[in-house]
Amino acid sequence: MSFAVKLILILVIFGAFAAFLTYSQRKANRSVGQCTALVVRCPSCGNPATARARAWECPYCGDSGFVSDGLGEE
Numbered sequence: 001m002s003f004a005v006k007l008i009l010i011l012v013i014f015g016a017f018a019a020f021l022t023y024s025q026r027k028a029n030r031s032v033g034q035c036t037a038l039v040v041r042c043p044s045c046g047n048p049a050t051a052r053a054r055a056w057e058c059p060y061c062g063d064s065g066f067v068s069d070g071l072g073e074e
Contacts, residue, residue, distance in 0.1 A: 040067070 042049040042058035043065075049058040057064040 040049050040051050040056055041047070042056075042061060042063055044063040045058060045061040047058060047060040049056045049063075051067050054067050055064065056067055
């Protein structure tokens with residue numbers, strides 16, 4: 001086999017493997033029961049705080065609270 005044919009085969013195999021990994025990741029992201037987290041800014045220090053369900057907590061300053069229905073309304 002010539003070098004060009006070998007290179008093309010390697011690229012095709014690599015492309016198929018990359019497509020499989022991408023498909024697997026997309027399928028995993030759609031799993032049932034996957035916990036999703038909303039990242040919000042801490043009102044005290046401005047660092048990212050993690051919100052789960054209706055409560056949020058800042059890992060930097062320790063502040064915590066509940067997420068309101070009217071986010072962004074003041």
